Amino acid sequence: MALNIYLGDLVYNTIKTNYVVPLNIGYVASFLKGKFGQEVNIKLFKYPDILEKALRENPPDILALSHYSWNARLNLLFLEMAKRLNPKILTVMGGPNIRTESVDLKKFLTNHKNLDYHVANEGEEPFARIVGEILGGCARPHPLGCATIIDGEFFYDAEPLEKRSMEISQPSPYLTGWLDPFLADSNTIPLLETNRGCPYRCVYCAWGAMLPRIRTRPLEQVLEEIKYVSDKSAGQLTWMFCDSNFGILPRDVEIAKKVRELVDKKGYPTHVDVWQSKNTPERNIEISEILGKNNRGLVAIQSADPKVLDNIGRGAIKMDSIKQQIDYYHNENLEVGTDILIGLPGESAKSHYNTLAAAFDMGFDYLEPINIRLLQGTRYESDKFRQEYAVKTKYRPIFGAYGIYDNKVVFEVEESVRSTKDMSEEELNNFKIHHWLIFFTWDVGIFKPILLLGKKQGINPEVIIDELSRTQNPILKDLFDRMRKESMKEWFGTEEEMISFYKQPENFNNLVNNFMKLSFFYIALVYQDPEILKALQKEMEAIVTEKLKAKNIFSQNVMNDVIELSGLLTCKNLLEGEKKVTMKYPGEIVSLVTNNPKFANRDIVELEIYRPQEFVSFCRFHLSPSGKENLSLKNIARFLEIGGMNVLKNNIKVL
Numbered sequence: 001m002a003l004n005i006y007l008g009d010l011v012y013n014t015i016k017t018n019y020v021v022p023l024n025i026g027y028v029a030s031f032l033k034g035k036f037g038q039e040v041n042i043k044l045f046k047y048p049d050i051l052e053k054a055l056r057e058n059p060p061d062i063l064a065l066s067h068y069s070w071n072a073r074l075n076l077l078f079l080e081m082a083k084r085l086n087p088k089i090l091t092v093m094g095g096p097n098i099r100t101e102s103v104d105l106k107k108f109l110t111n112h113k114n115l116d117y118h119v120a121n122e123g124e125e126p127f128a129r130i131v132g133e134i135l136g137g138c139a140r141p142h143p144l145g146c147a148t149i150i151d152g153e154f155f156y157d158a159e160p161l162e163k164r165s166m167e168i169s170q171p172s173p174y175l176t177g178w179l180d181p182f183l184a185d186s187n188t189i190p191l192l193e194t195n196r197g198c199p200y201r202c203v204y205c206a207w208g209a210m211l212p213r214i215r216t217r218p219l220e221q222v223l224e225e226i227k228y229v230s231d232k233s234a235g236q237l238t239w240m241f242c243d244s245n246f247g248i249l250p251r252d253v254e255i256a257k258k259v260r261e262l263v264d265k266k267g268y269p270t271h272v273d274v275w276q277s278k279n280t281p282e283r284n285i286e287i288s289e290i291l292g293k294n295n296r297g298l299v300a301i302q303s304a305d306p307k308v309l310d311n312i313g314r315g316a317i318k319m320d321s322i323k324q325q326i327d328y329y330h331n332e333n334l335e336v337g338t339d340i341l342i343g344l345p346g347e348s349a350k351s352h353y354n355t356l357a358a359a360f361d362m363g364f365d366y367l368e369p370i371n372i373r374l375l376q377g378t379r380y381e382s383d384k385f386r387q388e389y390a391v392k393t394k395y396r397p398i399f400g401a402y403g404i405y406d407n408k409v410v411f412e413v414e415e416s417v418r419s420t421k422d423m424s425e426e427e428l429n430n431f432k433i434h435h436w437l438i439f440f441t442w443d444v445g446i447f448k449p450i451l452l453l454g455k456k457q458g459i460n461p462e463v464i465i466d467e468l469s470r471t472q473n474p475i476l477k478d479l480f481d482r483m484r485k486e487s488m489k490e491w492f493g494t495e496e497e498m499i500s501f502y503k504q505p506e507n508f509n510n511l512v513n514n515f516m517k518l519s520f521f522y523i524a525l526v527y528q529d530p531e532i533l534k535a536l537q538k539e540m541e542a543i544v545t546e547k548l549k550a551k552n553i554f555s556q557n558v559m560n561d562v563i564e565l566s567g568l569l570t571c572k573n574l575l576e577g578e579k580k581v582t583m584k585y586p587g588e589i590v591s592l593v594t595n596n597p598k599f600a601n602r603d604i605v606e607l608e609i610y611r612p613q614e615f616v617s618f619c620r621f622h623l624s625p626s627g628k629e630n631l632s633l634k635n636i637a638r639f640l641e642i643g644g645m646n647v648l649k650n651n652i653k654v655l
């Protein structure tokens, strides 16, 4: 009789969002089927409720689940359920969310008695060894690359990965049809993988630590997969390449060309997300040109401090190549953004401030500063690093990762850096205001023309934002104090504290129904109270005016034009109707606001500022459903989260 195997790459489906095609378990399925044929029956699962039903109706012989920070506790719940329904089921987990030393694997298995095996690194071959030995008659094998405890004895022989060939030769999960149902699900984003591994070793990431060299998949297979995905997908507008460094190999240009060919034929995907290679600017630029102008650039710097970059293993990434890429996007009239981490080893408040300022100087159009989540299996999460940098962490729920399955509440826990020997928690928390102001005024662009006016005259936006964050204006001071306090309150000192808090039914219901990301919550608050929006504009104007006056380059006329234009570009009433105004401004103002130097020398440029019908419809659909206005904080915050940020500004057109 064939061995029944369920493979799950679970994601909480309590809140509807975009999921990704379960490519990882697709690889395992196609590999097992290729090896064992009729001897195995395999089913793939993405959604926990469907797996729960299948476990109850027809429990398998083996349940194997992918293991990430966003599904770790959900997996444990399913392992417990599986063992309860059929104690003979063998349970397996595989994935990066675990420390990989023997002592740690043993501890993990000892603490989680419902787990029989943890498979390390690339999982296909070790998992196939378990299956092969079971098919051969061994009830509890302990093959190479698989950690397990049998009758109290721990077994784990790490597999030397350098022995694996540089070419991955395995059947394709797409071409063998395993992923067809997921491609047909419009909620899942197609994932493509052309190679595995990463030559860098950033301390907060498990990718480079797991596989520090690049193993490639055959080009022909990759090109065929792209065609297959295009044919079988539900027309998803976004695709994602999950390579750690797309563009690192010359052949990636050919891969991008294949995607382009299909986009031109079918009109989708309109967005292709890639993590660009770090030191190949020319090729990255070529690939961006091929993939099309719909792609906004992302060049992650994380820090601009050379010492910090060395500490985190990114010292080899060249700043020149970053500059070259930013220039390319700007020459093409495209925006480019960056990721910045706060809480890195060696990063102080001063150097983080300098990093933000450097990112503005480099010309990034949007900055995304992020708290560092400590991931199991990374070097930053190790005891050694924690001690060396006196890392203190706290815990909070992962947004969207909660639900009720098997009649039990379950949620995920994020462990994040809250202080190091170089940055106190108070300093780190104070940057919450900077980061929010950057998000609202620079990334979203509310009153951005005022910051641009300052920047043009040599005043870095971070200097303005820093001063703004320390304002004595009572309305803004209240807002920022509240932000500081509430952003401290969302953290728990220990994992146990957080778990016991959210296990309480009232708190769990609150989490599911009322949990909002603070950045959206505070923008919602600003939109509920026009006085805050007014105060923000006045304060920014006052700061920039004072600084320009100190340099003897202040012009009231220029400031008036900037303020007027900035006001016209900002939607202040979310339920306002379609509108169109035509205005004339000096070329230097238009050049500033459109970031286009070609208008700078014109005396007057005519502009149209308009609010298109689709913006109006989007706002009314979410904020005034069936004609009944709902401008509650919660509803505005949800609206912002699901795309409302894109309609807060009106459009501008040069006539």
Ligand code: SF4
Binding pocket: 198, 199, 200, 201, 202, 205, 206, 207, 208, 209, 244
């Ligand atoms: S963060 Fe990116 S470059 Fe660094 S190790 Fe991870 S995948 Fe590689």
